[in-house]
Amino acid sequence: GQNIDQPTEMTATEGAIVQINCTYQTSGFNGLFWYQQHAGEAPTFLSYNVLDGLEEKGRFSSFLSRSKGYSYLLLKELQMKDSASYLCAVRRSDSWGKLQFGAGTQVVVTP
Amino acid sequence: DAGITQSPRHKVTETGTPVTLRCHQTENHRYMYWYRQDPGHGLRLIHYSYGVKDTDKGEVSDGYSVSRSKTEDFLLTLESATSSQTSVYFCAILGEEDTQYFGPGTRLTVL
Numbered sequence: 001g002q003n004i005d006q007p008t009e010m011t012a013t014e015g016a017i018v019q020i021n022c023t024y025q026t027s028g029f030n031g032l033f034w035y036q037q038h039a040g041e042a043p044t045f046l047s048y049n050v051l052d053g054l055e056e057k058g059r060f061s062s063f064l065s066r067s068k069g070y071s072y073l074l075l076k077e078l079q080m081k082d083s084a085s086y087l088c089a090v091r092r093s094d095s096w097g098k099l100q101f102g103a104g105t106q107v108v109v110t111p
Numbered sequence: 112d113a114g115i116t117q118s119p120r121h122k123v124t125e126t127g128t129p130v131t132l133r134c135h136q137t138e139n140h141r142y143m144y145w146y147r148q149d150p151g152h153g154l155r156l157i158h159y160s161y162g163v164k165d166t167d168k169g170e171v172s173d174g175y176s177v178s179r180s181k182t183e184d185f186l187l188t189l190e191s192a193t194s195s196q197t198s199v200y201f202c203a204i205l206g207e208e209d210t211q212y213f214g215p216g217t218r219l220t221v222l
Contacts, residue, residue, distance in 0.1 A: 096142065097209055100156075103152060
């Protein structure tokens, strides 16, 4: 099975930086995904890491260390619209594309 | 937008009644998934499909069945709804770069 852990909630100020950590334990790792989900809406894809290192997409970056079973999502220059839940998900190599999700981290951006 | 729709978007039903949720996609994706989302649990996989008439169970399949008689439609059936099945249900497809994209969700309340 897989254990995926991420903090329940984080609060940060508009314009600041927030780092959301995700740790996982799995065999046959084949990628880690980050999704954003606003209240009452569907999850939307943010980023994907399969190799170690940092992937940057505008204000959002995602990092992966496979040896440590660790990833983080970095949100820079926070905006009020970034208030949402951020979901970490792991894919295994034998999984028909299936994902195992963490419970999500609620990010609250304050003025 | 991966061309995914779900119907109904909201439903209230009574314990013991059968319920069918529909996921429809317009882009001929082979893999489709049904998840439920509950507070504190994140997204949990119910069933998935890897082709027409090819389906398999996920981690929380008890009380649910699925059917896929054509590529574009993936149906989730609750044979006899229970209050524990009150949840938000999301359908997903496996799209570009083996990334899952989600439909808008169905909010189901079982009284």
